[in-house]
Amino acid sequence: MIPTEQKALILQAKFGTFALSSTVSVAKPKAGEVLIKVHAAALNPIDWKIRKYGLFIEEFPTILGSDVAGEVVELGEGVSESQVKVGDRVIFQSSYHGSQYAGFQEYAVGEVDTLAKIPSNITYEEASTVPGCFTTAYIALYNVHPHGFDFDAPVTEGAKGKYNGIPMIVLGGSSSVGQSVIQMAKLSGFSPIITTASLKHAEYLKSLGATHVLDRNKGLTKDQVASITEVPIKAVFDAISVTETQTAGFELLASGGQLVTTLQPIPTLNDKASEEEKWVAWVHGAKKLPSNAELMKGTGSLLTALLENGDVKPNRVEVLSGGLNGIVDGLTRLENDTVSCVKLVVRPQDTA
Structure with missing residues (x-):
């Protein structure tokens, strides 16, 4: 039986504090939506940034949590069992357009056209790590400029492996998005796939598809890249996107190449891009944005x-x-940059 109230972690005000509530109403799914019992929700840097910097959200109190995995318990009007049925295990990415869609609660609403079913070989906890980083990687690689590289998505046999012999550089390969970009780049055939990370993660990143893992603390130079490939670098993805990595990534590009960032490009790059015949794009990893929806x-x-x-x-x-x-301690760890090559996940149903 579905309860009428639930436990949820509330962000009480803009720039405010979090508080656990046990009296939050369980939302009813509207047309085209389903109600999901949340078994796992992943923490992301955007969660602490929303609280600290007042990003995106203007209505408070609110609930955060954008990566959600759980079990469908109720179908909204117009949702057919050919799409999804009660009992299905699903994941989705919340876009912060209402607390009912957020993951830091025991029950959340998901829009049926944003769901992916979880295969039997993947746990809820594992699945919750996927939606946001996969969406961001997919948009970065396959959406048109200025939203991404505009490569052909590997959705047909002809497109899989299409870019064999073309190098790709991924700055910040051990980040969640970096890992997803490496995997999708491998599926698209890019080779070599050169990434920067802490070298303790080298073997793991190679298992995902990276061919070369270089020490992030030493930076990445044109000479290093030239020792790996003689092919001009036309694609650099920057999963970190601080000033230093954006500048370094841009300098690695050959004429006609493109840098895709996860944060706003630094202003000087836009001026240099036109002068040097390079491109800079800023990926917005939200499935429902008009610029991403069709893709x-x-x-x-x-x-x-x-x-x-x-x-x-x-x-x-x-x-x-x-x-x-x-969650609160987990977000503090993310803010302090003490989490590496792992995703922090909570089980809302375990809340005392």
């Missing part, structure tokens, strides 16, 4: 298949104890 249609079933056959692997998981009570 992302049908990617739910694609993601399910990629997870099932192992072409896309979830992030490694660290489950935080205490259910929703573990």
